[in-house]
Amino acid sequence: MIRDERIPSDELRRIDEEIRSNWPTGADVDFEEAIEYHESLPDRKRFADVLESADKPLLQPRAGVPRLDDQIELLEYLHREGQADLLPTTIDSYTRDNEYGKAQEGLDKARETGEDTLNGFPAVNHGVDGCRELIDAIDAPIEVRHGTPDARLLAAITFAGGFQSFEGGPISYNIPYTKRHGLEETIEKWQFVDRLAGAYTERGVRINREPFGPLTGTLVPPSIAIAIMIVEGQLAATQGVRSITLGYGQVGNVVQDVAALNALQKLGDEYLPDEVVVTTVFHEWMGGFPPDEARANGVISLGGMTAAIAKPDKVITKSPQEFQGVPTKEANASGLRTTRQVIDMAIEQEIDIDGIAEEQDLIERETRCLMDTIFEHGDGDVVRGTIEAFDSGALDVPFAPSDSARGAVLPARDDDGRVRIFEWADLAMDEDIKEIHKARLSRRADTEGREQSFRMVADDVDAISDGKLIGRPQGDV
Amino acid sequence: MIRDERIPSDELRRIDEEIRSNWPTGADVDFEEAIEYHESLPDRKRFADVLESADKPLLQPRAGVPRLDDQIELLEYLHREGQADLLPTTIDSYTRDNEYGKAQEGLDKARETGEDTLNGFPAVNHGVDGCRELIDAIDAPIEVRHGTPDARLLAAITFAGGFQSFEGGPISYNIPYTKRHGLEETIEKWQFVDRLAGAYTERGVRINREPFGPLTGTLVPPSIAIAIMIVEGQLAATQGVRSITLGYGQVGNVVQDVAALNALQKLGDEYLPDEVVVTTVFHEWMGGFPPDEARANGVISLGGMTAAIAKPDKVITKSPQEFQGVPTKEANASGLRTTRQVIDMAIEQEIDIDGIAEEQDLIERETRCLMDTIFEHGDGDVVRGTIEAFDSGALDVPFAPSDSARGAVLPARDDDGRVRIFEWADLAMDEDIKEIHKARLSRRADTEGREQSFRMVADDVDAISDGKLIGRPQGDV
């Protein structure tokens, strides 16, 4: 039975050797040599330092293609034409499923035909040297972004390859991404990833870790996202990680989004150990986008405006081609520049919106309810508590495809467009908080002249792609 | 010596006959028959009614091409693909200079070659029937937009042609548009335009009149713009106009823009007679745009956000191709949809920003200073007062090309990005208000570690096209 305990050094070495034997490129990893490589990198490529010392929100897109030279060209383009401050390398789906053989086939085919037969960069197959070629070529810090439940080999190779930031976590890369991986299993695998990051950190190479805040990307109530961020932050801290970027996905209500980002930073600082530097990342709207670049630019800009007010440390941008899937590099750069323009025009303005403190207070109270229930479920151990709380439904994520979460909680927007909880199921929450949500949703029902029902949930899921924030009944109100 | 007095009926007829003899199409105007035509129009083409009864900001682009069939196609496109609520017909430059012969040559050439040799729709040359073909074809209200100092014949023909809204005014279409037209001259000509609109109004056909709020489009302090809007509203009301839309051009600071729009509506209601229905129009940023569609979309979206908070009755949209001049119809529609998306996502949110009331109070006090000086300069007559106040410099517009305004007042942004007055010249303003501006600009100077100087003005003029709101010294602060 796993607990929130640091993996001992000998155990770390044992697992490390074992997982590195899963694929030939694993053999090239040499920890001591990797430390030297990291020490040779200039300051402007040190992810944690660049992020933590920035004086305004840094922008980062999503991007990954199979071939190394194409990936270099793509990132150079986004750096130059998109003025991205931080760069990503998004990993392909086969690698996420640990299917390195299939990823190799795809990479070989991409190299032969020039066509992109993989939907990302197969970093394990490129190996340590391939990763370092990328790190050497790009004049900015780069993060590994993926969605891998078992990311141990990916971490071993990309850390040795010079990447200093790694997205994901045992809950945030399980619940929204996969059906059948047990939570206990993913926690155990991510303990290794975090422990390895911690080993680098101990030697002065601070690997930044970034739990994936948006979760299912669909109307996730802020307190649920924040509680999961704190848990993943705690797990990482236990393993020795000292630079943690907690994430949050825009819901589209400015007051609630600003309040949530404020609460995320505050509770992160409070719950995580003092030796951890906590930063925040804001994801532009992760739900369905309008099938129209002009309207998509409006959605992106609302994200930029929110970022200008909340001032997170990092913003992950969307592109106007979000609706159709992977954007062209031009569209990707365009999303960056639209966001930059809005932030730079608005960030020096004093924009203090009424009600942010109240909303933040509500989010904090809700988050504490969830943290308390995790603590209680685990008798003080956050690993046990998380597993048990998800099992009992006291902790839950709406629209979770995973069998590890009930997915019984359902959100709906209130009359002001803030995400509230319509169906609580077994979520552990104080009654007075439930009453607040109920009253807010009741006001919306009155405005719309209909009963509170799942129909609101369905309407809200489609609303932004249909051009509105709130899914009002047809014919307007 | 002209005064703010209603043109008598016989004088109206005399001028009407005189100006209609200036060009052959003038002969086709028959007032009684025109009233019948207007009465035959369906409710959805009645500009004033549609605008005044809307429950959210209506969107209107700018658009005008020489040939009738092209103009119909263009407006249909913007209505259908841009979802514009109100449509424009922008008039060509020759018509603005009353050069109907040259406009005819351009129109003939456009018809022969299919090329657009004019930069707008020559409504005088198309005549009453041509205008009505347009009105009949388009299923929405249409406004005439131009920039004509002497718009008497244009008004006579377009009113008879079925247009029910007409932009401009004696100050707002003089000061920013032309060098040598005297203010007394343009006031006299616009008294006729307003009197003619009043004659239609008396017969139940309420012609909407819209003074051009952005003026020189470059960092115009809100109170100056509002004072001129009120004056033009008063002049129009005297001549019998009963539907007046006062305009304001975005300066880019959300608090100041919302405060200005609030003040515009409030002071408009206060200063104009009770029988006038006062509405407001917000122009998206009229200054220099970034030479990049992605960044331009950010500028447009900030306008949409401001409109969602201030809720003006109408928004005139910009396109992402603003930098390069006249946009394609696709870009024009895109600007509309981006604006629509932002407004529709944000308008139901409760976004009350601190400091709006204080800023609005300041703007109102400044505007009253200017209105008082106009009153005093004219011994109670607003026409005399306006002429004399511009003459003495007590009333002034920054960056005015016209000889009728000193153009000696200079604006600069304060540390929060609000437009203040850096050089007062002879502008009539209470000392304590000047002190407030001075203190705000002084704070900016401290932030930037430089003296207050014209250099700030120059930097601010370029700032938005360079990607920022405030023109800080190079190397940032």
Added chain:
Amino acid sequence: MSQTVVLGVIGSDAHVVGITILEQAFSAAGFDVVNLGVQTSQEEFAEAAVAHDAEAVLVSSLYGHAEQDCQGFHDVLEDHGVDAVTFIGGNLAVGQDEFEQTRRTFRELGFDRVFDSETDPEDAIAALRQDLQISPTESERATINS
């Protein structure tokens, strides 16, 4: 007695939002809903239909590979002795231009009704109620499907 429907996303598809909403809608409409969730195999649908004695099997697919995932599905149902009404809905082909063609394809695969991704849950519920009570004529069916 309320009637049981089995609901799931077929194949490797992990889109969960649609079936979550369908689950709520059918429950609210009085059905007993067995939600198999995402990434459900043909066998899992069949076994659940047997285990719960389901009147209807509702298949969702949003990632564009539905035709491939549904090959032989009705044979599998038959092998398990399932005699339920079968509906399928979602983004059923990569290009959605010719939905009538898509509908024909899935009707030929054996589905009783085929819905596009814009269909309201209410329409699916109304259709199922009709199918479980009276056998609709072809013309009625066409009206509801269109």
Added chain:
Amino acid sequence: MSQTVVLGVIGSDAHVVGITILEQAFSAAGFDVVNLGVQTSQEEFAEAAVAHDAEAVLVSSLYGHAEQDCQGFHDVLEDHGVDAVTFIGGNLAVGQDEFEQTRRTFRELGFDRVFDSETDPEDAIAALRQDLQISPTESERATINS
């Protein structure tokens, strides 16, 4: 004794922001500035230069027709007996790709210095100070212009 410069936008051009900023900049730098405003004719420039005994005539143009508007300008100045330094700046050609070509064109028309629209007022002031005090060599001139 401070030196006088005559400033204006030539032709039918109504762009006023640039010269307003130049007026302020030259005034702040100690020059007496006569700002003729927008839409100024060649004759008006010449007459003002005579009337104010100007040391320099600064011409601005932003609407792309400067070459046409400046044809014969230096003949008109000469006819009025004006012997001032002449500068021109702004968007001097419709396409700005080859500014060196544009500069040559306007040097051939008789202007002492030619600036593009990105030039800071400070650079123009520095150049004028130099031109009015010492006669710069061609090489110095080239450095400042570039």
